[in-house]
Amino acid sequence: MRKAAGFRRWYLVHKWTSLICTVFLLLLCLTGLPLIFRDEIALWLGDLAEPPEQTVASPDASVDSLVEAARARRPGEFIKFLIREPDVPVWVLSLGLAASASENSSAFLFDAHSGQLLRELPVRQGILYVLLKLHVDLFQGLPGTLFLGVMGLLFVISTVSGVVVYGPFMRKLPFGAIRREGTTRLAWLDVHNLLGIVTVVWVLVVGGTGVINTLARPLLAVWQRTELVQMTAPWRGRPDPAAIVSAQSALDVARSAEPNREVRLVAFPGTSFAGKHHYTIFMRGKTNVTQRLFKPVLVEAASGQLTGSRDLPWYLTLLLLSRPLHFGDYGGLPLKALWTVLDLIAIVVLLSGLYLWWKKRMLSGEQLQVESDLIQSGKSVSGQEMRA
Amino acid sequence: MTAPLSTRQIWVMPAILALVSALGLISALLGDGIWDVLSWLALAVPVIVIVWYSLWAFLIRGSS
Numbered sequence: 001m002r003k004a005a006g007f008r009r010w011y012l013v014h015k016w017t018s019l020i021c022t023v024f025l026l027l028l029c030l031t032g033l034p035l036i037f038r039d040e041i042a043l044w045l046g047d048l049a050e051p052p053e054q055t056v057a058s059p060d061a062s063v064d065s066l067v068e069a070a071r072a073r074r075p076g077e078f079i080k081f082l083i084r085e086p087d088v089p090v091w092v093l094s095l096g097l098a099a100s101a102s103e104n105s106s107a108f109l110f111d112a113h114s115g116q117l118l119r120e121l122p123v124r125q126g127i128l129y130v131l132l133k134l135h136v137d138l139f140q141g142l143p144g145t146l147f148l149g150v151m152g153l154l155f156v157i158s159t160v161s162g163v164v165v166y167g168p169f170m171r172k173l174p175f176g177a178i179r180r181e182g183t184t185r186l187a188w189l190d191v192h193n194l195l196g197i198v199t200v201v202w203v204l205v206v207g208g209t210g211v212i213n214t215l216a217r218p219l220l221a222v223w224q225r226t227e228l229v230q231m232t233a234p235w236r237g238r239p240d241p242a243a244i245v246s247a248q249s250a251l252d253v254a255r256s257a258e259p260n261r262e263v264r265l266v267a268f269p270g271t272s273f274a275g276k277h278h279y280t281i282f283m284r285g286k287t288n289v290t291q292r293l294f295k296p297v298l299v300e301a302a303s304g305q306l307t308g309s310r311d312l313p314w315y316l317t318l319l320l321l322s323r324p325l326h327f328g329d330y331g332g333l334p335l336k337a338l339w340t341v342l343d344l345i346a347i348v349v350l351l352s353g354l355y356l357w358w359k360k361r362m363l364s365g366e367q368l369q370v371e372s373d374l375i376q377s378g379k380s381v382s383g384q385e386m387r388a
Numbered sequence: 389m390t391a392p393l394s395t396r397q398i399w400v401m402p403a404i405l406a407l408v409s410a411l412g413l414i415s416a417l418l419g420d421g422i423w424d425v426l427s428w429l430a431l432a433v434p435v436i437v438i439v440w441y442s443l444w445a446f447l448i449r450g451s452s
């Protein structure tokens with residue numbers, strides 16, 4: 001009797017967490033599908049460009065020329081970030097209406113070798129932007145992201161409870177069997193269980209890292225309020241610097257401080273990652289794992305001197321490592337193809353789950369009894385389960 | 389009525405698939421070249437298992 005009561009409880013957990021989150025998870029899975037190929041689509045649309053190959057190896061162009069070119073085109077705007085892509089030799093320069101603005105007002109793509117402007121990038125428009133906003137926050141900003149995080153958490157609980165109830169369902173059924181001799185609903189139950197249990201690790205990893213990614217802004221805010229504040233404490237309250245050193249000289253200082261790392265992102269003075277008195281240069285490692293992890297190096301904007309650097313705290317390391325495991329972009333095109341197939345399988349699991357719930361509501365008592373006999377998932381369990 | 393399956397019989401395939409999936413997810417993260425290939429092979433296994441049992445049920449055994 002106790003076993004049956006435990007099963008019933010887990011079954012109800014599975015049913016109710018699934019019912020609440022399924023619609024949103026379907027949206028996440030569907031918007032996620034094209035986002036797997038974000039870079040390829042961006043290249044195809046012209047939002048990303050591969051610069052011409054270098055025939056003669058020469059040092060990269062100074063980023064100061066990039067800053068000048070952007071300022072010439074957008075004199076009223078403030079430079080926020082310079083982002084160096086890891087695989088393609090390009091810089092993305094983003095500007096905002098204020099340095100501390102969270103949204104970009106414009107963005108430019110530059111060839112890193114020649115310093116040439118490749119194109120102006122679309123900002124807050126385009127199909128990829130729409131898909132990304134739907135996926136990340138339903139166009140609702142931070143509340144939307146946190147809401148989706150809660151849905152993701154329910155999804156994780158739903159998946160775990162699904163694994164727990166898998167056992168009793170499989171008492172009399174060999175692995176992989178799909179019973180077609182009974183009702184359609186029974187066949188779909190078997191499909192739902194098989195697809196679900198086979199992909200459970202991938203689903204938990206992508207779902208779990210999705211939930212962690214929803215905490216990106218809060219975690220970055222924690223970093224700003226603890227680590228960054230500590231590193232910039234001597235400058236607090238001072239007036240804004242009258243003149244600042246060029247970005248290239250700040251870069252050079254950071255590179256000599258961390259010769260085993262490469263520049264990933266330069267946050268300009270005035271942005272919330274750097275504060276008013278510094279450049280913050282985030283530097284990534286060179287191995288497969290460390291290239292995902294950034295070490296912030298602070299350079300004083302007025303003097304161009306190194307202020308210091310610290311390793312990332314554990315929570316930001318966790319966040320940054322959650323990115324590749326969520327996107328599936330760390331193993332080339334074949335991995336992205338597999339990610340797509342697994343995403344489609346997850347969609348089938350979600351839809352079949354909805355179908356199973358809907359059909360059960362529609363079934364008569366007699367039909368449920370027939371199905372119950374077919375399931376035969378253990379005498380003490382089946383009767384209870386069917387009445388759930 | 390067939391005899392009920394043991395816990396081991398119910399969980400051996402799911403456990404193997406879980407392990408293979410986990411290794412597949414981690415492998416490409418650790419390096420390039422062979423590490424990527426191991427990921428592709430490992431993550432293809434759940435897909436192949438699903439395709440196999442679906443074909444078995446819907447094509448090979450014929451309609452009910």
